[in-house]
Amino acid sequence: MIKFSVDLTNCDKEPIHIPGKVQSHGFLIAVDKIDLSISYLSGNTEVFIKAVASNLLGKPLSAINAFLDQPTPGFNLEDLLRLGIIRKSFDAISPHPVIIDNNQYYITIADSVNNWLLEFEPATLQYDIQSMIGRSAAEMLQGKSVNSLLKGAAAEVKKLINFDRVMIYKFLDDGHGEVVAEELNEDLEPFFGLHYPASDIPKQARELYKLNLTRLIADVNKEDSPILTFLEDKPLDLTNSGLRAVSPIHIQYLKNMGVSSSFSISLISHGELWGLIACHNYSPKFIDYKAREGAKLIGQILSSALEYRQDEEDSQIVEQFKDIATILSEHLNKDKYLIDAITSHKKTILEVTKACGVAILFENNLKTIGDVPGDDDILVLAEWLKQTNHESIYFTHRLSEIYSPASKYKSIASGILSCTISKELGEMIIWFKPELISTVKWAGNPDKPTTLAENGLLSLSPRKSFEAWSEVVNNTSEKWLSEEIASVLRVREIIITDVNKKANEIRLLNEKLQSAYEELDTFSYTISHDLRTPLTSVKTYAELMLRNKSLDDSAKNMLSRILTGAEKMNFLIKEILNLARVGRLDITFETVNMQSLLKEITTEVWAAFKADKSELILGQVSDIKGDKTMIAQVFTNLISNAIKYSSMVEKPEIKISSYIDGREIVYAVKDNGMGIDNRYYDRVFELFKRMDNVKEIEGTGVGLAIVKRVVERHNGRVWFESKLNEGSTFYVAFKNI
Incomplete structure (x- = not known):
């Protein structure tokens, strides 16, 4: 017989299949x-x-x-x-x-x-095992949920083999087990809800439970019988043996619990060991082969029912998630903007999982729903995910243990599940689950005790105390279900498909728009150029006729109106040529000294408009990169408008300032003039559009169209804020390169 010593270094390697x-x-x-x-x-x-x-x-x-x-x-x-x-x-x-x-x-x-x-x-069986199994299976399968199914199974196995205690023991992800159902004699203390460490049933024992679906230990106090052989150093493999002796550690473990006999039935789900029907008796008890086979059949029926019931419950969750994905897909097809499609309807991106909050980072915008950390914390977390995660999906239920800054908001986000939309742009969606503080009740201290052997090695000593030992688990959220992860992957594909589709649509529109711009530029330039020659003739002949002293006052007045109209038309043609030139000229990027440029522009504009009573407040301004000539045209138009439309107030005031906002430099040109009626907000940057309240002020309706064209060619943005009779502020934002 081969002897094998078990200590802390080899517990999981104990050769329990060759005990001798x-x-x-x-x-x-x-x-x-x-x-x-x-x-x-x-x-x-x-x-x-x-x-x-x-x-x-x-x-x-x-x-x-x-x-x-x-x-x-x-x-x-x-x-x-x-x-x-x-x-x-x-x-x-x-x-x-x-x-x-x-x-x-x-x-x-x-x-x-x-x-x-x-x-x-x-062979000791004295009753009709077949009829008992049929009745037991029928009773057990009445349970419609997984929990009721397990409780029914424990009750039926107890009736069949009459052990003092019958438990359903479920293996969890880390190998430790929990008693999830129990039937016991009235005089016994319940074990329901207790957890047992993975070391109680080592890995190699769990593997044997997958091969041998039943396991009987008839009497822990009875000495095992050695195997005799004439073959030296060739131990007999007892993997498939029903009589195989038990590990001494497990025997002592049962003795420490006061158990004299044990019987287990393996529960297999999807080819893996889901758990055990663990039976304890507090006096020796032998079950013959046919009774064990009957119990095994109940275990197999329960295993199949577990698979079916669990798959049924899982499929309900999957169907719910699929329904949400279908609804979001419909919203994406109908809505223009992605964030609106997935956040503004009754069903939102939050319901793709069982999370309590979600954050969407898309096109430099952050949108949140539900309970989430602060915006700054989310942005820092997103940057960490971008730097550390190289997969399309990342999830954890113990975030603060991996990412320490998350400890300050663990009550909201101890678990995260993120999916990347665009890694280059840092676009992603992050779902959050809150901290789930739970108390795990162990059957004694889960740290397996040791004793010092005579040879100096620390040897494993089976636990002697099985009193409930509580451990508080924090920094942890509810785990992410595989169905939730699959749901996020499904929705991610839908979103990416929609983004690509809309990107292609935008690309085609841009190509058409570029072609239209080029045609418009050519048309505008040609017409404007051709109009100037006859207009010059009209103006020249009108001036010559005015020199004729024989004309009466009425004729002179009519000729003066012709000259005024010609001047206005000439100015309009000049503006149209400027607009056309913006589209035709190449942009030469350089660093523009804005302090110097703005002083030069304001000096010229103040002189041109004779704006001596207007006050200019020029704040600190940042340099920008762009085409200096075009940038000058933008601010000339904005400052000119500010002077014109504030000229009617008693103390006109124009303020020019800038500030840095993330990746942009934003300029503000503010006046205290007549403002813009909110009815005309959508017409402000349109060509030749002017407000009704500025008819008396000279203008063409081209200046702001030029501003918009120049800013867009610099990949920037332009917008405004205005209140009627209080003034307007125009903003232009350029990339902070």
Whole structure:
């Protein structure tokens, strides 16, 4: 027998599949697959068949037949074994009944690398297991939800095997388990809701639970029987054995709990170990093979029902998320602006997940819904995500442990799920889940205790106390469901498709607009140029006729009006040529000294308009990069308008200032003049459009159209604020390069 020492360095590597022992309520014989000779057998074999066990080693399997009474005359173990080999399965012949010394036993056969395992156990079942299983399954499946299904399963298993306590034990993501349903005798303390650390059922034990769907420990106080063999250093693999002995640590663990016998049924969902039906008895209890198989069948039915019920509940969530995605897609098709489409309707981007808040960063705008951190905190978080995350999706339910600045708003955002729309532009959507402070009740301290062995190693010591031990878990949100992540991915694709579609539409419109601009520029230049020649002739002849002294006052007055009209038309043609020139000229970018340029412009404008009574307030102004000639034209027009439209007030005042706003330099030209009626706000920058209240003030309606054209060619923005009879402020924003 090979001995294996278990300490803190190898707990998860304990070779529990080769313990070198079997439980002593039955006995085992292993025969070589080639010659069917007995290569291993348990030391307690002689207790059952009244033969010296060691004398059987190396003998043919037929040597055992003499000790067995077969219900079928002439049938022997070799025939039974060969029948299973021919069928390539032992399921149909297991268990096979035999009689030993007038006692009934079951034989089961299993595979073990180079050997066949023949295991003998008492047959004790005294009731109709088939009818009981049918009734139990029907009762159990009445549960319509996962929780009611689990509770029903625990009750039915207890009726079937009559253990003192039956628990449904669910494995969580990190391997630790929780008791999620329980049926127990009235005199016992409940374990429902208690958590057990992952080390209680190590990884290799969980793997065996996937292979062996039931596991019985009949009596923790009964000494196991060693396996005998003449093959040195070749331990027998008992992976598929029902009699396999249990790890000494687990035996001590059960003893510390006061448990004398345990039985477990594996619950498998989608090919993985979902949990166990864990049964405890506080006195020794043996369950024969057929009863165990009946319990296994209940476990398999429960496993299938769990998959179905969980998939059903998950599918409801998925359908809800899909409905939201469909609705958002419809809004995106109808609405012009993306943020409006996903935030301004009854169903919003927030409902794509079960989050409590969401932030959308798109086209240099931040829009939020629900409970979210402050704007500045969101922008800093977004920058961190942009720098550290290289995937399209990022999620965590423990944000402050990864990103320390989040600790100050953990009550709102302990969990985040973000999806990137454009990494280059830093455009993304972030969903937030609040901190979920919870109390986890452990069955004793989850830190597995240790003892100092004689060899100086720290050895694992099974917990002795199983009193509820509470641990408060904070800095943590509810975990993100896989359905939520799938929902975000689905909506991300919809949004990106919409963005690309609208980008293509804008590109086509820009191409058409550029073509129209070029045609308009050419047309404007040609017409304006051609108009100037006949206009000059009209003006010249009118001036010549005015020199004729024989004309009376009426004729002179008419000629003067012709000259005035010609002057106005000449000025309008000049403005149109300026507008056309803005579209035709190439932009030469340079750093423009705005302090110097504005002083030069204001001096000229003040002189041209004889604005001696107007006060100029020139604040601190920042230099910008652009075409100096075009920039001069912008501010000449804005300052000229400010003087013209404030000339009617007693103390005209024009203020010029600038400030930096993120990536932009914003200029403001403010006057205290007549202002703009809000009925005309949408016409301010249109060509040849003038307000009704400025008819008496000279102008063409071209100046602000030129301003808009120049600013847009510099990739900037222009807008205004105005109140009637209080004044106007025009803003122009240039990129802060």
